[in-house]
Amino acid sequence: MSDDDVLRQLREEWEPRAAASPRGWNPDPRVQANSLARLAELSRDRQMAAGEQARLPRRSSRKQRLTLTVASIAAAVVTVVVIGSVIGSGPQPSYAATPDALVYHPGAAVTATDLLRQAAKAALASKVGGAGSVDFIRTSSWDLNSRVDGRKVTTAVVPLNKQLWRGPGGAAVTVRQYGQPTFPDQDSRAAWEANGSPGANSRPIRVDHSAGDYPFLWPDRPPTRDGRLRDWLGQGHDVTTSGPLLMAIADLLNERVLTGPEAAAVLRLLAELPDLEYTGTVVDRAGRPGEAFSVTSDYSGLPTRYTVIVDVDAGSFLAFEQTLTTEAGQYNVRVPAVISYLVFVETRFTARMS
Incomplete structure (x- = not known):
């Protein structure tokens, strides 16, 4: 040899x-x-x-x-x-895998305030789907720091698909399942496979939570009066600046189906933010058209753009994203880089806890 x-x-x-x-x-x-x-x-x-x-x-x-x-x-x-x-x-992944950035197109010559007030009026006129007292939320999410099957995956983007049923007394049912992984290149796919393909062919995991067991951030429903909503959101968040306020709103949407008046109050609160910008029209990761609104903040320690995507005509929320803009810090990513996304695939009321 x-x-x-x-x-x-x-x-x-x-x-x-x-x-x-x-x-x-x-x-x-x-x-x-x-x-x-x-x-x-x-x-x-x-x-x-x-x-x-x-x-x-x-x-x-x-x-x-x-x-x-x-x-x-x-x-x-x-x-x-x-x-x-x-x-x-030889060729090897020098950066952690991140999702492709969404493509934002310049919209009409309108302000974020005007569009969000329009969305708030649409929310008041709309009727949330479903009937019953149980909130049902289906999301798809990914985070750079998330772990898949107990392992941190840096060569693939493996989304987490989650279903949540929240009863009026605080009981909950969750079903979690990993989605289809994506890769920035073939070398990353090979590295993911060599690491045991974490998240591939995963089965749904259902967990039943009795009242008080699920870590809901807010036990009660959000207020619909503008003057109270920001303070109410601040029970578990620092909402003194716009960046963390958008994160608080994303957390709320992740655990509650908003009624028309509740959604309108949140949209009016967003419309009051002086540093919120209209980013333009976009198609979210579920293939739905919407309008994007963003705030850039270094609250987390790095310049980050927080973006909420709204269906203005329906007065509903579609998605929330975080993007590093100019610096990566300790993250092994190439900026600009999407480091987190949350897609609200389906939200409605239902009568049953499953």
Whole structure:
């Protein structure tokens, strides 16, 4: 076996795992042992060709996985250095996977205030779908810091699909299931597969929560009077600035189906924000057209654009997104980068808790 043959075989085994590692070089110990054994075999072949017989001891324990002759170790070290150089120069994910940014188109020459007031009037005139006293919310979400099957995935975007039923007494039912993963490139897909394809073919997980068990942020319904709503949202959030206020509204939408008057109050509150900008028209991640409104804030420590997407004609909320604009900080992403999204796929009232 030639040096080129060994290099080729080791690259086939090590490159996918090196690409999957945040540090670029963190192979599985079993793969490492097998690879070093091949290096030892190469050294033995060379010694035999020179008329010298070399005998390789077997692995004996966890602390001593592979014992090689001095000549074999030397060959292993030299070749591993070469392999490390080869893998380091090959294609591998240098940034964490993030979703594609939505495409915003400049809208009509109107202000955010005017559009949101129009949406508030539409909300008052609309009737929320369904009948009953149980809130039903179906969402699709992703977050850069989320874990899939207990593992942090940096090479794929794996959304979480969630259904929530919230009863009037505080009882709840949740069903969670991972969605179809997406990848920025083929190397990222290969790295995700080498990591065990976390989230693939996952089954729905249902959990029944008795009253008081589910961590709802607000036990009561939101007020519909403008003067009270901001203070009410501030029970669990810092709402002194616009960025965290938009996050509080997203949290509210994640646990409540808003009635027409409640949605109108939230829309009027947004219309009062002096730094809220009309970002333009957009199609959200569920394929629905809407109008986007954004605030840029460094409340989190990094300049972040918080965007809420609204169906102005219906007076309803479609989605919420966070995007790093100019700096990544400790995040291993290329800016601008979407670091979180929440899509309100379906919201309605129902009579049953499932």
